[in-house]
Amino acid sequence: MSAIEIEFAPKTPALIWLRSGVAFSILSFASLFLILGLCVYEGMLSSANDALSEENAQLLQQANALQVDKKRSEKNIKPGANTQALEAVVSQLNLPWGELLQAFDSRSSRQVALLEFSPDASTHIIKLVAEARNSAQMTSYIESLKKLDVIDDIKLTHHEVNTSDPLLPIRFELEAYWVGAFPK
DSSP: OOOOOOOOSSSOHHHHHHTTTTTHHHHHHHHHHHHHHHHHHHHHHHHHHHHHHHHHHHHHHHHHHHHHHHHHHHHHSSHHEEEHHHHHHHHHHHSSSHHHHHHHHHHOOOOOEEEEEEEEETTTEEEEEESSSSSHHHHHHHHHHHTTTTEEEEEEEEEEOOTSTOOOOOEEEEEEESSOOOOO
């Protein structure tokens, strides 16, 4: 006696397709293409990784070359230039700032305000910016600065009336040449 296949389910297109083996063929082809695609993708990643490794090696080579150039340039720096710059900074720092500022500030009054004070140790020039209520007070302040023992020459380099201020003060700039030691 032979086996009889009895199918109680209605014959639908999906059931016919599944039983015919077409689904297995399609799934196996899809799996094959998926595996093939993964292999191609892995190859692309591998080539990109190789390119990055090569670029990294080139960058390392350039960095080493820059370090060698830096060491060569450091050897070419003359110690005299550094010494001169260091001496200029030290002389600027060794100025008796407090005494110097006090000598100039003591000459200012309620009518004249000292706004900026910039001494330069290398040139012995002091640059001042001040503000006075009027020109008479400005000239009086300049005359009082001339009486300082440490000042040899003082010049008015610039002056202007501040029209944005309702009191119309005169802002002026001075250059003073100092000599000798500073008052203590």
